[in-house]
Amino acid sequence: MLRISHVSKTFNPGTVNEKQALRDINLHLEPEDFVTIIGGNGAGKSTTLNMIAGVYPIDCGTIFLDGLNISRQPEYKRAALLGRVFQDPMMGTAANMQIVENLALAHRRGRRRGLKWGVTKEEKEVFYGELKRLGLGLEDRMTSKVGLLSGGQRQALTLLMATLQKPRLLLLDEHTAALDPRTAKKVLNLTEEIIAEEKLTALMVTHNMKDAIRLGNRLVMMHEGHIIYDVRGEEKKKLTVEDLMKKFEDASGGEFANDRMILTD
Amino acid sequence: MGVLFAIQGAISQGILWGIMALGVYLTYRILDVADLTVDGSFALGGCTCAALITAGVNPYLAVLVSIITGMAAGFITGVLHTKCEIPAILAGILTQIGLYSINLRIMGRSNTPLLKVPTIFKGLTGLTGLSQNWVSLIVGLIFTAVLISFLYWFFGTEIGSAIRATGNNENMVRSLGMNTNTHKVLGLAISNGLVALSGALVTQSQGYADVKQGTGAIVIGLASIIIGEVIFGKKSSFGVKLVSVVVGSVIYRIIVAVVLQMGLNTDDLKLLTAILVAAALTVPVLLGKRRQASSYDPMTGGQTGKGGE
Numbered sequence: 001m002l003r004i005s006h007v008s009k010t011f012n013p014g015t016v017n018e019k020q021a022l023r024d025i026n027l028h029l030e031p032e033d034f035v036t037i038i039g040g041n042g043a044g045k046s047t048t049l050n051m052i053a054g055v056y057p058i059d060c061g062t063i064f065l066d067g068l069n070i071s072r073q074p075e076y077k078r079a080a081l082l083g084r085v086f087q088d089p090m091m092g093t094a095a096n097m098q099i100v101e102n103l104a105l106a107h108r109r110g111r112r113r114g115l116k117w118g119v120t121k122e123e124k125e126v127f128y129g130e131l132k133r134l135g136l137g138l139e140d141r142m143t144s145k146v147g148l149l150s151g152g153q154r155q156a157l158t159l160l161m162a163t164l165q166k167p168r169l170l171l172l173d174e175h176t177a178a179l180d181p182r183t184a185k186k187v188l189n190l191t192e193e194i195i196a197e198e199k200l201t202a203l204m205v206t207h208n209m210k211d212a213i214r215l216g217n218r219l220v221m222m223h224e225g226h227i228i229y230d231v232r233g234e235e236k237k238k239l240t241v242e243d244l245m246k247k248f249e250d251a252s253g254g255e256f257a258n259d260r261m262i263l264t265d
Numbered sequence: 266m267g268v269l270f271a272i273q274g275a276i277s278q279g280i281l282w283g284i285m286a287l288g289v290y291l292t293y294r295i296l297d298v299a300d301l302t303v304d305g306s307f308a309l310g311g312c313t314c315a316a317l318i319t320a321g322v323n324p325y326l327a328v329l330v331s332i333i334t335g336m337a338a339g340f341i342t343g344v345l346h347t348k349c350e351i352p353a354i355l356a357g358i359l360t361q362i363g364l365y366s367i368n369l370r371i372m373g374r375s376n377t378p379l380l381k382v383p384t385i386f387k388g389l390t391g392l393t394g395l396s397q398n399w400v401s402l403i404v405g406l407i408f409t410a411v412l413i414s415f416l417y418w419f420f421g422t423e424i425g426s427a428i429r430a431t432g433n434n435e436n437m438v439r440s441l442g443m444n445t446n447t448h449k450v451l452g453l454a455i456s457n458g459l460v461a462l463s464g465a466l467v468t469q470s471q472g473y474a475d476v477k478q479g480t481g482a483i484v485i486g487l488a489s490i491i492i493g494e495v496i497f498g499k500k501s502s503f504g505v506k507l508v509s510v511v512v513g514s515v516i517y518r519i520i521v522a523v524v525l526q527m528g529l530n531t532d533d534l535k536l537l538t539a540i541l542v543a544a545a546l547t548v549p550v551l552l553g554k555r556r557q558a559s560s561y562d563p564m565t566g567g568q569t570g571k572g573g574e
Contacts, residue, residue, distance in 0.1 A: 053440070079442035092440070094433040097426075105430055108423060109442045115419075118426035161441070 002029040007061030023225040034216035080110030083167030092158030095147030106161035152183030170202040275522035279515030280405030288459035289486030301357035305364030307479035310464025315474030335461020343450030384469040489514035
């Protein structure tokens with residue numbers, strides 16, 4: 001499915017701001033794996049997702065997705081295979097365009113775009129049904145500008161856009177971190193539902209240890225650009241927040257107590 | 266009577282220049298790029314058209330070639346901006362400066378009169394018996410109607426929607442599998458094609474091309490957009506917005522005609538335009554601040570920091 005081998009990335013090499021974000025990352029995902037990634041600030045969680053998506057070029061190593069070498073492909077080409085939801089609700093949607101226009105753009109991910117009309121009648125019907133499933137009442141506001149929606153609504157819409165065209169891999173980068181607890185829960189439930197229904201392979205970065213344990217079939221912990229812990233199946237199900245904190249303290253030498261992970265329940 | 270005659274001329278000029286303003290609208294409002302190629306590509310359209318007509322080419326065909334040269338100019342700015350990663354404003358200035366020399370090369374001199382050669386307007390004046398002003402007006406209206414319909418259709422298509430999204434949220438567009446660089450280059454090419462078309466029509470209508478005829482065009486384009494927005498509001502539909510740009514251009518020309526009739530020196534015209542645009546951009550900001558300030562007192566129950574007022 002996804003095979004990351006020996007990938008490293010250093011930002012600002014040779015300057016005082018040099019930062020080794022990823023050090024020899026190796027990760028292999030099976031089809032329908034739903035992996036949660038946790039770790040402190042600067043551990044390399046988001047960088048891992050950005051490397052897969054091609055936001056920055058990697059320094060070395062290879063990334064294969066479904067047998068396809070995407071290591072050096074530009075971001076927009078890999079996007080045909082990927083669905084992405086970002087931490088910032090503003091990043092995944094076009095504020096000045098209608099809900100239906102945003103969905104139509106997402107519906108054509110990975111396809112050639114020509115001079116056909118941007119939104120077809122059949123699509124509008126499909127989108128109506130999909131929006132209704134979100135349960136946010138957006139199906140009655142299809143021609144509203146996305147900029148009028150709340151952060152949670154925009155994030156739910158981005159999630160729908162990322163999965164409208166079934167992605168080979170869904171990348172969720174702390175996509176509920178900017179939302180209030182109630183909305184975050186709702187968006188997270190939707191995420192779980194969609195991943196299960198569509199049988200998606202997904203990578204989800206989170207700061208919330210309970211969510212990391214509760215969701216998915218596999219958990220990866222990162223620290224200072226390394227993967228320091230990787231559990232799955234029964235072993236993962238038995239994990240507790242205390243286990244994770246212990247693991248983390250061992251790796252980071254006690255500095256963990258200052259991290260904001262401990263604050264999120 | 267002088268004023269009325271001047272205003273009639275202003276309306277037909279405003280419509281022909283309005284096509285240029287439509288081009289500026291594409292980059293400034295849709296792509297969210299300030300493209301300074303415009304001054305150069307407007308003159309490029311005029312110079313190419315004049316050179317071709319004096320060489321015996323059909324005036325309609327000359328306009329078509331002008332559009333293509335304008336699109337090429339926009340393409341160059343687009344490549345400088347996207348492939349060479351030069352900031353958009355600088356990329357536009359580079360093309361604009363380069364075009365000055367190219368325009369001189371095209372005409373072989375700085376000014377080409379179109380006195381004893383056919384133009385679209387002369388041809389139609391002879392054919393219909395209408396005055397030059399009326400012909401300019403009708404030709405301008407036909408061109409504008411066709412172009413607005415074309416733009417309305419184009420920005421509703423898959424590619425057009427993608428270009429609009431690029432001006433809105435590049436990050437999203439890339440994450441949905443589209444090459445934003447292609448959209449920017451395409452948008453700049455179409456925009457400058459429109460600008461050059463406007464330059465070619467203005468040249469034929471005024472009867473000469475001048476290498477300096479594009480100076481300040483970008484500011485006039487911005488003035489037209491802003492005047493249009495002041496009148497029609499910012500929340501109108503896309504089709505109305507396109508129409509409002511042309512209406513803005515006409516109103517700009519009427520303002521110019523009126524102040525010139527009132528005795529303003531033509532040398533001061535560019536200063537007036539600059540002040541007009543600066544004022545039009547400043548007024549909404551100041552009004553917003555005043556509204557904020559005036560609603561503070563009642564909402565805070567009169568307990569403001571400025572005691573004694």
